[in-house]
Amino acid sequence: MYGNLLPKDPEGNVGGGLGLTTAAGTITLFEPTKIIDKTGEKLTVDGIDVVFQMAPGTEAPAEMLFYFPQFKAICLAEDANHTLHNILTLRGAKVRSAQKWSSTLDQTIDLWGGDATVSFGSRHWPQWGNGRVVEHLEKQRDLYKYINDQTLRMANQGLTMNEIAEQFVLPDSLAKEFYNRGYYGDLKHNVRATYQLYLGFWDGNPADFNPLPPVEEAKRYVEMVGADKMIATAKAAYAKGDYRWAATVANKVVFAQPKNQAARNIEADALEQLGYQAESGPARNFYLSGAQELRGGVKKMATPNTSSPDIIRGMTTDMFLDFLAIHLNGPRVGDKSYVYNLKFPDIKAQYVLTVKNGVMNYSKDKQLDKADGTVTLNRSTLDDIALGKLKLGNLTDSGDVTIDGDKAKFKDMLGNFDKFDFWFTIAEP
Template identity: 30%
Template structure:
């Protein structure tokens, strides 16, 4: 999907159209963009709906999940009602996205094949339960204790009534679990750093984990998880095709509905392999030809053979635009114009190339070399030359300063908004969003700029298949995550210490430079030496505690050590040496540390 882009020099208006925090309908430009984006899709193919509903057992009356504390863990009832099968797709939603939402909202218990059940919709993941001769085997016990408890209780109550933990370390391992023979295959660094597939030959059942979901996946996640390796990913899928392609009858995963039938399973694995490899190969090809990341994301288009397959659509979750480039998570940059088109639009809105050079010369003469270099770079990218202007520095200005200079050279924030409104009215949403992003950075309190940027991103969002509150209504404060005791106490102590290392207050730590502190946990036989060096906290695992430490904290149980590290609670620990609580040292999590030279 692409918006048609035409270069315009926006006239300056005397008045600006009314801007407010209301949601706007899809414009004609957006409606056309939506229609173009789904031109290759066959909406009369209901195979996925048949697969989703196959094996239906029972549905819960509600999906309101409440924590033991009484706090609401999740409440999807309103959303489920909104995208019910009898609800038509709104004009502000891409039909492909609406279809995917309807497929994903089957919150029910399903019998996949004999003795294999899935509970879908209680969480982002799918819980799979296998009734083996020796007991129940559970795959992916969901993301939170509350949803896991609710889903498993629902299974026990509605479907029928010993799980063990097994560590897989080799590429391929065969194990008998609860009387059932499994073959496990590690797929490290594919969809996740640690991932595996499982195969039950007696049933022809392949579990691909998260490696072959019913959607395009992310290579570079928006939330900041470790980047995936597309080559390892495609290799592991190809290995599954070669190893099980002639035998598999049913494929399940941890986020979506199953695939049924050998032909359908192999087709899905093949399409998944190919869209991942196509994105990778074409990105690298263009990179080697000298294309930048924004140019690559604009240039790559899925071939019709891949684009017409619903279940590897590059929009519902993973997105071709951010799988083929890096992204800074700023919504204004998601549909950013490539450098040349951006430069052309900048020059046009500035009044032409002579005006840009004239302003650039003034900045150069007044020592504002960084902005001069940046504005002249736009001229060069546009395909023009900028004479003999010289630059003292090639360092780019920080975002706020750059935005302020952009707005100043455009004639002030009123002029920028007027031009932006004109571009919005003519369907140039990407440039409008970018120029309004500069206006918002320049003056975050300007409501008109925020509303206009939100209006542009809204239209872009309507046409996309992966789904701008903050610009209109401000950023809401998020509640502190309630991880629960089980999460903290199961965390390896080394990982806990690493999480504390990044929370240190440098100013307070500087006052404790040279501090050495020992930690010892008896029941796990773990020993660490804490060192504060130049406002950096270093936690070193040791076999023998150094005698030079200022103090030693000893705990019989790991739980007691975690308590003192995270809450300052000293019950269950003993301290030898001098100590003084310094909660402010940590900044976020209080930590009892020893201040040298005190008693």
């Protein structure tokens, strides 16, 4: 999304859309000393009055905006920017609500639009003067409302997700405002995301209800048409400037025959041109990253560290166990059963951890007499696992864990947790 593997030059990464790049440095977490839970709540910090507006479900699940009455200034957080934002971030997350986004900005206008003389966001430059502050808020509000309402209007006319995205056009009053352009969020992608939020990813066509997986589908296309003919078709489309079709056709060959360099090259050429034409920074980065991968594979670098000791320590034990459960290879343990008591002396907590039916469950404040064993470790040991200081599979070999019961079975259970490769492919199987 941010083009980490692309060279920083005019033919590579020129920015992330919201700014030139993501922030570097130490990522940390400060535990709040005061929880704000309602709109209109006021707080004075070092003599500065702050009034809060709750904005859950907009740019973030726990978003909020701020007003500084002494300065007649609104902090817009990330709900009003100098670009269209993402309703569904390209890196993957839950779909956001364009309707909630719009209604939040409408409330902002009602709350402070009559007095504010400056507004500023977390990413971009400010608006000066009440007229410009309100106009910016109104047109950003209407941008998201238009995406929400018109997507649903067209869906109710029977159009599918991709049909709506292809036909969707903003009115000039919104589209020709600099701060409504898709430098970050992509309009078509946001329309598809809004459709997905309300109606799901399936378009209602029975032929699409249970599609073949991409590799199997690609092999059948290649068998039917022939790889050489498909590559020739992709090259002809590229020569005409039809880069979308060139990429689509060539990608079928790549998925059927990953080592077919001719198919990889023509798809890379098409993706490159799509990247150069993209207005959205993240979209450009995805296109160009795909092209780079097809030409030279994935060049693995140091994995970005998004978890600092402060963040790990800030996770509850329940959160950590939920995170661990995602790593369990369910098919591999579908016919196995493990039951262990867990004790964390340093936080005075205890759990029962169960693996059965391919699922890891846990119960807090419980212990079982007939468990396979009892595992005693400090919560700080779990922190070390998350930080990479201690390997999960080596727990039984370390001096940080005490096991009363079936040690071999516990070690066998730990061997069924997968590791995730950060540098997975995006343009090939």
